Amino acid sequence: MERREARGGTLILGGGFAGSYVARLLGRRGATVVSPENFMLYTPLLPEAGAGTLEPRHVVVPLRQMCPHAELVLGRATALHERRSVAVETLAGPLEIAYDRLVVALGAVTRALPVPGLAEHGLGFKDLADAIALRNRVLRQLELASIRPDAPEELGFVFVGAGYAGVEALGELNDLAHDALRFYPALRDVPQRWVLVDAAPKILPEIPRRLGEYAARHLERRGVEIHVSTTLESYDGREALLSDGTRVPARTLVWSAGVRAHPLLGELGLPLDARGRVVVDETLRVVGREDAWSLGDCAAVPNARTPGVTDPPTCQHALRQARRLARNLTGPPKPYGYRMLGQVATLGRHKGIAEVPGLRIRGFLGWFVARTYHLYQLPLLSRKLRVVADWTVALFFRRDVVELSALGHPRRPGEP
Numbered sequence: 001m002e003r004r005e006a007r008g009g010t011l012i013l014g015g016g017f018a019g020s021y022v023a024r025l026l027g028r029r030g031a032t033v034v035s036p037e038n039f040m041l042y043t044p045l046l047p048e049a050g051a052g053t054l055e056p057r058h059v060v061v062p063l064r065q066m067c068p069h070a071e072l073v074l075g076r077a078t079a080l081h082e083r084r085s086v087a088v089e090t091l092a093g094p095l096e097i098a099y100d101r102l103v104v105a106l107g108a109v110t111r112a113l114p115v116p117g118l119a120e121h122g123l124g125f126k127d128l129a130d131a132i133a134l135r136n137r138v139l140r141q142l143e144l145a146s147i148r149p150d151a152p153e154e155l156g157f158v159f160v161g162a163g164y165a166g167v168e169a170l171g172e173l174n175d176l177a178h179d180a181l182r183f184y185p186a187l188r189d190v191p192q193r194w195v196l197v198d199a200a201p202k203i204l205p206e207i208p209r210r211l212g213e214y215a216a217r218h219l220e221r222r223g224v225e226i227h228v229s230t231t232l233e234s235y236d237g238r239e240a241l242l243s244d245g246t247r248v249p250a251r252t253l254v255w256s257a258g259v260r261a262h263p264l265l266g267e268l269g270l271p272l273d274a275r276g277r278v279v280v281d282e283t284l285r286v287v288g289r290e291d292a293w294s295l296g297d298c299a300a301v302p303n304a305r306t307p308g309v310t311d312p313p314t315c316q317h318a319l320r321q322a323r324r325l326a327r328n329l330t331g332p333p334k335p336y337g338y339r340m341l342g343q344v345a346t347l348g349r350h351k352g353i354a355e356v357p358g359l360r361i362r363g364f365l366g367w368f369v370a371r372t373y374h375l376y377q378l379p380l381l382s383r384k385l386r387v388v389a390d391w392t393v394a395l396f397f398r399r400d401v402v403e404l405s406a407l408g409h410p411r412r413p414g415e416p
Contacts, residue, residue, distance in 0.1 A: 001094045003085070006032040007071040009100035010329065011086060015040055015063050015072070018296030018318040019105030023067040024379070025326035032071040032097060034088055038063050041128055044315060044374050045387070047165075047346070050131030051172035052400050058386040060128060061379050073097070077106075080268040084291055101291060101329060104270065104278055108259035108297035108313055121237035122160075122255045125169050132404070137252050138173050139180065139403035144251075146186050155192040156250030158240045160232050161257035162198035163206065164345055167215065169254060170196055171348030174222060180401045195225045195240075195248050198257070202228055204353075206312070207343050211353040214362045218347050259313060261298045273300045277310075282335035284325045293329070295321040304337030315377065316340065344370035 008030030012019045015035025023031045039060040048054040063072050075090035085098040110126045112118060123137065124130045138157070145154040157177075159170045174194055181187055196203065196219065203219075203226060204212045216226055232253075233241040240248045261276040271279040271287050278294040279287045282302050286292040295301060297313040301321055311317040320338040328334065342356040344366070352367030354360075361369055371391070378384055 001087075001096050003096040003098065006097055006099040008032075010103065011097055011099035011101070012070075012103040012105060013077050013086065014105035014107055014296070014298070016105060016107040016296065016318075017043070017315050018107070018322050019103065020061070020063055020066055021319055021322035021379075022103055022105065022295070022326050022329075023063075023070040025322060026069070026329065028069050029330060030069050030071070031067075031103075032073060032099075033063060033067065034073045034075055034077055034086070034097070035063065036074065036076055038072060038074060040066060040379070042315070042374075042378050042383075044164075045378070046125070046128070046131050047168040047172040049128065050125070050135050050169060051176040052135060053172065053394050054387060054390045056128055056132060058383060058390060061383055065382075066379050077264065077268070080270070099291070102293070103325065103329075104265070104268070104286070104292065104294040104298060105296045106262035106264055106298045108261055109263065110255065111258040111260040112255065113257070115232050116234040117236050118232070118253075118255060121235055122253045125165055125254055125256045126259075134169070134173065134252075134254060135176065136403050136405040138177055139401060140405060141251055142177065142180055142184055142187065142401075143403070145190060146184050149186060149190045152191075152193070153238050153249035153251050155187075155190065156195075156248055156252065157193065158195045158197065158232075158235075158248055158250045158253045160197045160253065160255050162196050162200065162203035162226075162228070163256065163258070164204070166196065166198070166254070166256040167204055167219075168346055169256065170194060170224065171219070171346065174224065175348045176399060176401075179399045182398070183401055192223070193225070193248065193250070194223060195227065195250070197227045197230050197232060197242060199231050200228060204345065207345070207353065208355060208360055211355060211360055211362060215345070215347055215353055218349075218351055222349065259297060265298055270294070275300070283328050283333040284321060284336055285328075285333070293325055295325055301336065304335045305339040311338075319377070344373050346370050 010031040012033045015033050020040040023033050041060050045059040049056045049059045075088045077086050078089050079087040085096050088095045110124050159166045231243040235253050277300040280294050284293045296318045301311040324336040344354040346352040352370040353362045354366045354369040
């Protein structure tokens with residue numbers, strides 16, 4: 001097995017929001033980043049990429065461009081050795097990377113529950129491939145419904161999970177489906193059924209009550225059925241059964257009901273909490289390890305500004321953790337503390353909600369604040385300009401309804 005040293009002595013596992021920003025902020029000191037992809041996905045813009053408002057490539061940032069002084073190794077860590085090295089499986093074969101400082105930022109994966117039929121028929125909404133697949137599914141269902149307008153399941157869409165991901169994805173995809181109807185005259189009088197399900201007593205439980213109530217009213221006015229304090233009992237690919245007894249004919253079910261820490265953490269021998277997250281102290285150092293730190297969705301990060309409560313898995317917190325960790329790796333370590341600036345969400349149809357210090361904004365202004373905040377947080381001027389260009393084009397031209405289900409599945413030479 002080939003063995004090499006981490007650039008600058010720092011090895012970062014994970015090229016997501018937290019890991020990529022640590023590498024970027026270390027600057028010329030350098031680092032080696034191990035990631036299965038050569039890009040960082042800016043997840044808050046994923047719903048717009050799925051709905052076609054944004055070109056999917058514009059919501060990802062090339063790691064080699066974002067972190068020009070870091071070495072990128074495409075692969076996955078498989079084991080953590082006692083001699084301060086990590087085994088990595090790459091496309092070119094196994095590799096061992098030695099380090100002085102290890103940063104674990106593996107992120108999270110979708111939390112799936114043992115619901116009958118979910119694994120076989122449900123769709124996720126966590127990465128770029130999920131967003132493209134969901135867009136293709138919505139457009140394909142419109143095509144099928146135009147052939148079989150009397151089949152209610154073709155235009156049935158169920159979203160399980162009413163947090164940010166579920167609500168924003170439903171809002172954007174609902175926009176896509178309704179905007180596309182102008183090209184499907186046979187479906188203008190055929191009803192669509194959009195259903196939002198969550199076990200919590202209200203949607204968007206993270207935000208103030210009045211903003212959550214506004215979001216619910218806005219979605220209901222658009223014809224979305226909201227079932228709170230409700231769970232998914234089963235799904236067979238044609239019908240979803242809810243715990244309140246409701247049966248929803250639907251060919252499309254999207255699961256976005258929370259996340260869990262990356263399963264690889266359990267194999268690295270690091271201390272984990274009851275939710276499988278790495279346990280770190282106030283300086284983001286892994287408890288019991290002098291050579292390892294962790295942050296982001298995979299870590300239980302204590303916050304000096306919110307005693308007794310660990311940080312939620314948001315990009316806003318991951319960025320602030322990365323800033324503190326980069327300073328701690330290059331100077332005297334200090335405790336991490338950050339008070340959230342606010343929360344934003346888009347709801348489709350140029351409506352949104354935003355909580356900023358001293359203000360709670362909704363409607364068009366809330367949508368504008370949400371977009372502005374995401375544009376500000378998106379790394380690289382080139383990516384910001386591409387996103388602005390997409391948004392500008394969307395103001396003057398109708399939404400694209402091209403379905404690319406064959407994307408990523410090219411035909412072999414000679415195949416029809």
